[in-house]
Amino acid sequence: MKKIFSGIQPSGIVTFGNYLGAMKHFVDFQSSYDCMFCIVDQHAITVPQDPVSLRDQKRKLAALYMAVGIDPNKSTIFIQSEVPAHAQMAWIMQCVSYIGELERMTQFKDKSEGKTGVSAGLLTYPPLMAADILLYGTDIVPVGDDQRQHLELTRTLAERFNRQYADIFTLPESKILGRRIMSLQNPEKKMSKSDENAKAFISMLDDEKTITKKIKSAVTDSDPNVRFDEEEKPGISNLLTIYSLLNDQSIEAIEKEYDGKGYGAFKTDLAELAVSVFRPIQKRFYEIYESDEVDNALDAGSDKANEQAQHLLQKAEEAMGLQRS
Numbered sequence: 001m002k003k004i005f006s007g008i009q010p011s012g013i014v015t016f017g018n019y020l021g022a023m024k025h026f027v028d029f030q031s032s033y034d035c036m037f038c039i040v041d042q043h044a045i046t047v048p049q050d051p052v053s054l055r056d057q058k059r060k061l062a063a064l065y066m067a068v069g070i071d072p073n074k075s076t077i078f079i080q081s082e083v084p085a086h087a088q089m090a091w092i093m094q095c096v097s098y099i100g101e102l103e104r105m106t107q108f109k110d111k112s113e114g115k116t117g118v119s120a121g122l123l124t125y126p127p128l129m130a131a132d133i134l135l136y137g138t139d140i141v142p143v144g145d146d147q148r149q150h151l152e153l154t155r156t157l158a159e160r161f162n163r164q165y166a167d168i169f170t171l172p173e174s175k176i177l178g179r180r181i182m183s184l185q186n187p188e189k190k191m192s193k194s195d196e197n198a199k200a201f202i203s204m205l206d207d208e209k210t211i212t213k214k215i216k217s218a219v220t221d222s223d224p225n226v227r228f229d230e231e232e233k234p235g236i237s238n239l240l241t242i243y244s245l246l247n248d249q250s251i252e253a254i255e256k257e258y259d260g261k262g263y264g265a266f267k268t269d270l271a272e273l274a275v276s277v278f279r280p281i282q283k284r285f286y287e288i289y290e291s292d293e294v295d296n297a298l299d300a301g302s303d304k305a306n307e308q309a310q311h312l313l314q315k316a317e318e319a320m321g322l323q324r325s
Ligand code: AQP
Pocket: 007, 008, 009, 010, 011, 012, 015, 017, 018, 019, 020, 021, 022, 142, 143, 144, 145, 146, 147, 179, 180, 181, 182, 190, 191, 192, 193, 194, 195
């Protein structure tokens, strides 16, 4: 069975972007692939996090994985920092990375822009991501479009290591899932769970009133035609994308349905649709979050991942001369 690895940062509560761009698709993979779903807390600390919130966000993310339909008996759900091989392999990956290629990463440029005291971890985020993926001999990495560049770098680092030391790493293929969901307040920017403006994203745990309010106050343009045009009408195009992904309906069919009805009616229906999709997920979430299910799944996941990760870590260390014999 081919191996899938995917990670999500517990840097906030996952958004519609994370759900529609990644999590929603994971459920179907479980029957055809050996799936590892990782809560990448070491990636989250590349920017400052409140320790108490971070701990809670990890449990919430695990419960949300399960609430959307990830079955811990079929897939491995685990926390990155509970598997030390990730950090060990990340050091190896850093040693085969060039500073120039890391500085060229769009995410590094975006997250460091205008900031003082940018952490070295923000720069070395991609070698840690490469380590996460390569440790498990991953064949396929399903991610949102925003992670394409990091995936290309992972392949570059794996190829470089294989050429310089030993041919041990599988070159992972990326599986780009769906479209990029944009901020509700600035449709030129992607929707992010750590956005300082809470109106810019919808979290999967927002209550019904908040979801409705955020959709109704989403930035659109002055022409009231519900029409997809990313260049001229990025706000409404983003809302159309969300509607289409939530409802599995084509953009053209939605445009036809709302022809002449204006933005008000469209936003009201989108809010109702979003609430109806998230209501059962949230109900299941609270049942899981308040039970032992989360910790049981994470304990089992960490045991399984620790065992699997040793194999390639040892091979990589051996190839580089780090093992004594
Ligand atoms: N806006 C988005 N549209 C589509 N897919 C998205 N993803 C993230 N944002 C969008 C996908 O979600 C998965 C998990 O992402 P992540 O948490 O590991 O990192 P991220 O891409 O940096 O997500 P955020 O929400 O923007 O986090 P912060 O605010 O902490 O930086 C990935 O597969 C990603 O493609």
